[in-house]
Amino acid sequence: MSRTCSVDGCQRAHHARGVCRTHYQRLLKTGTLDKSEAIRRRTEASARRREEVARQRIEDLTWLADNGVGLTEAAHRIGMKRNSLETWLSRRGEKDLMHRLIARDWLPVGERGVNQWGDWRSAS
Secondary structure, X not given: OOOEOOOOOOOOEOOEOOEOHHHHXXXXXXXXXXXXXXXXXXXXXXXXXXXXXXXXXXXXXXXXXXXXXXXXXXXXXXXXXXXXXXHHHHHOXXXXXXXXXXXXXXXXXXXXXXXXOOHHHOOO
């Protein structure tokens, strides 16, 4: 006689630790066999991860703003479009950071370290 899953209502074949493959995977990923508890733990874990990524992104953008990078270039460096980054910063309440980055986009040419005349004048 083959063993079956020990979870109430589950008739699948036993895989490990007294449960089927489905429940065993849930146990490994979340540490519980209870479905609602597993969903709650996964949701909390993904929310923590999203917040951690957002914090790191804010830190990176702050560094870029402090080092003279504008919003367009900063968006490019973190893999977002300019408008999406502007909206994301605004929704997170980081308007000061957003305005610091925007201000760097509109600096006069000489202040960006660009040589207005270049070497072409002396190249002839």
